[in-house]
Amino acid sequence: MRVVVAPDSFKGTCPAADAARTIADGWAGVRSDDEVVLRPMADGGEGTLDAFATAFPEATRMPVRVTGPLGLPVDAAWLLLPDGTGVVEIASTSGIELLAGDLRGRDASTLGFGQAIRAAVDHGVSRLILGIGSSASTDGGIGALTALGARFINAYDLSVPPGAAGLEELAKADLTRLRPAPSGGVLVLTDVTNPLTGRRGAAAVFGPQKGLDAGGVARADEGLARLASLLDADPDVPGAGAAGGCGFGLLAWGGRLVGGAAEIGALTGLPAAIEGADLVITGEGSYDGQSAAGKTPAYVAGLAREAGARIAVVAGRIADDADVTGIEAVSLTELAGSADAAMTDTRHWLQAAGERLAAAQGEDD
Structure with a gap:
């Protein structure tokens, strides 16, 4: 598989570049032969x-x-x-x-x-x-x-x-x-x-x-x-x-x-990186109803849909009003058992999220 990892930062706990790298490490621990491309994202703010x-x-x-x-x-x-x-x-x-x-x-x-x-x-x-x-x-x-x-x-x-x-x-x-x-x-x-x-x-x-x-x-x-x-x-x-x-x-x-x-995505070559990808993983600290209104995950997911790739979202929390239709969603809060635990050791749970997503692909194969 070709996998592109393009999250925003998990504000206050993990920069986007570290988040992308940690999710990729978790993925590689389960599916080491896949091609994983890192494209950490930002919207002009932190990261x-x-x-x-x-x-x-x-x-x-x-x-x-x-x-x-x-x-x-x-x-x-x-x-x-x-x-x-x-x-x-x-x-x-x-x-x-x-x-x-x-x-x-x-x-x-x-x-x-x-x-x-x-x-x-x-x-x-x-x-x-x-x-x-x-x-x-x-x-x-x-x-x-x-x-x-x-x-x-x-x-x-x-x-x-x-x-x-x-x-x-x-x-x-x-x-x-x-x-x-x-x-x-x-x-x-x-x-x-x-x-x-x-x-x-x-x-x-x-x-x-x-x-x-x-x-x-x-x-x-x-x-x-x-x-x-x-x-x-x-x-x-x-x-x-x-x-x-x-x-x-x-x-x-x-x-x-x-x-x-959108500008950072264009300047850093994200659309080209997503072309031919099987799966695109994005994410942020809180994925909620506003995430579809121009935030980084929505932009990344839009590119993935245009390229015919499947989409996964890793988030610190996934709110009840979040639209996860057609998306593989992983909540760090659910993985860790509580929001406090997820925020205390965010990198550990990001790696666990990468492992879970990779294991799910293996089941699909």
């Missing part, structure tokens, strides 16, 4: 760098120390692809996981993300691919643009503070020293399609998840609207509200916003 690194083994990780979302140093990396493209993700530089539960809705910033982008630009990359899922802040991208040379100023001609708090004081944007984008362009991978402001905007929808109370959401939305009046970009472009409005800031820098999962 974006790993997805590209697995698809391009000759890529180089470029270490960089940046200012994390709370102002503390963070050791991260950006990825240099063989064709000169630089890949940077917000998750590992300014991501919500870096807060370890200490949400700072007004203060968290995208400065570190911008510092990693600047490092890639200064290295001389030909183009940029930027993943902006799993962000910690609602700053409209002013932190990232500040790292690239912009100045955001209050009424007293002083630089505004970091985060959403800075938007509250914003009076002027000075882009005269902003570094130009690479000649090959800037592709921005988003995992949502929200506009910058309003009831579906960055502050209203995602602000509470990042620690903003009702008053903070209202002030951040006003601040984002103020930012929109100062920068030359359309705040209603789908994805402008991604990453707390960082999508909008990158639009103003010349970026092009695209859906993360």
Whole structure:
């Protein structure tokens, strides 16, 4: 058999690349003669760098120390692809996981993300691919643009503070020293399609998840609207509200916003890898009714159907409202006996899931 393993990350417990490798190890323990192809996936959030690194083994990780979302140093990396493209993700530089539960809705910033982008630009990359899922802040991208040379100023001609708090004081944007984008362009991978402001905007929808109370959401939305009046970009472009409005800031820098999962799949050669596959295994932490609405497993499953391959889903939990019609579904929670057990030793149960799927194919043979 030819088997393609293309899961998303199991957030908080196992990155996508490790999940793919562990499922494959379980499969190989039962069916060692099968061809197993690893294509870990992401949607622009956590695991974006790993997805590209697995698809391009000759890529180089470029270490960089940046200012994390709370102002503390963070050791991260950006990825240099063989064709000169630089890949940077917000998750590992300014991501919500870096807060370890200490949400700072007004203060968290995208400065570190911008510092990693600047490092890639200064290295001389030909183009940029930027993943902006799993962000910690609602700053409209002013932190990232500040790292690239912009100045955001209050009424007293002083630089505004970091985060959403800075938007509250914003009076002027000075882009005269902003570094130009690479000649090959800037592709921005988003995992949502929200506009910058309003009831579906960055502050209203995602602000509470990042620690903003009702008053903070209202002030951040006003601040984002103020930012929109100062920068030359359309705040209603789908994805402008991604990453707390960082999508909008990158639009103003010349970026092009695209859906993360499909673009990563295309860039890493997933459709070609699935051609001729007998089985495609995908998965994520929680497989539920929303998983069919554009999430990574739905995209992967769609490619598998087009190629005539069977589909399997491995998930930490499979909700009652999940549509598993025509899918071989394995729940780590059921395998382990409880959600706590599955999360405590996720890799063990991912391997067990690979073994179970392989054994089931053997029974079919």
